[in-house]
């Protein structure tokens with residue numbers, strides 16, 4: 001059973017999302033000296049800016065210097081490229097923090113990018129896996145209009161990603177959404193995380209929310225995550241995204 005929170009106002013969604021993240025931070029810091037979190041790309045990053053930087057009641061409670069930040073998926077492009085998830089997170093969130101704030105960020109090693117084909121792409125994924133902790137305190141996730149999350153895409157062509165049982169980070173090739181080469185957390189990585197949190201907003205997500213929460217189409221990566229890891233999974237959605245969902249229990 002997943003926890004779903006539906007909001008009619010964006011400010012409420014981003015505030016409650018921020019409260020949720022800060023609670024996970026505080027719980028982690030009671031147990032140990034850092035908070036290990038991973039961030040996805042796409043629309044989630046703007047929500048994180050609103051929650052953690054722009055929200056005046058929350059921003060002082062974010063202990064950035066104790067955060068270890070990883071990326072749930074990354075596009076195989078230079079980190080300064082407009083398509084880089086790290087680059088976007090840096091521009092929208094990290095660059096807005098006071099210059100005195102120290103944050104530990106762990107991006108993909110861009111020096112490994114070459115045109116050498118499959119082996120080098122696999123190596124980028126393998127190297128990223130090497131720097132990951134065994135268990136993240138929180139994995140922040142988005143949901144594409146096709147039901148993908150991280151760079152785990154639905155469909156036969158990308159089934160190898162969902163079937164992966166050993167690699168915790170895998171190379172995603174021929175992504176249906178550009179850029180085509182990516183690295184992504186796999187289900188084994190999500191399995192070991194303490195908590196998973198999706199954010200989905202807007203009418204472009206209506207059909208897929210219906211498919212996820214009413215039809216429970218288990219060909220969708222997001223449905224698999226709900227089914228496999230429901231107890232530790234939360235969704236923050238808005239009315240627009242949830243406009244076609246009939247279900248009351250998740």
Ligand SMILES: O=C1O[C@H](COP(=O)(O)O)[C@@H](O)[C@H](O)[C@H]1O
Nearest residue numbers: 040041042043044142143144150
């Ligand atoms: O390509 C990606 O898309 C998903 C969903 O993005 P959204 O803009 O539809 O919310 C994102 O979660 C993932 O990290 C990203 O690489």
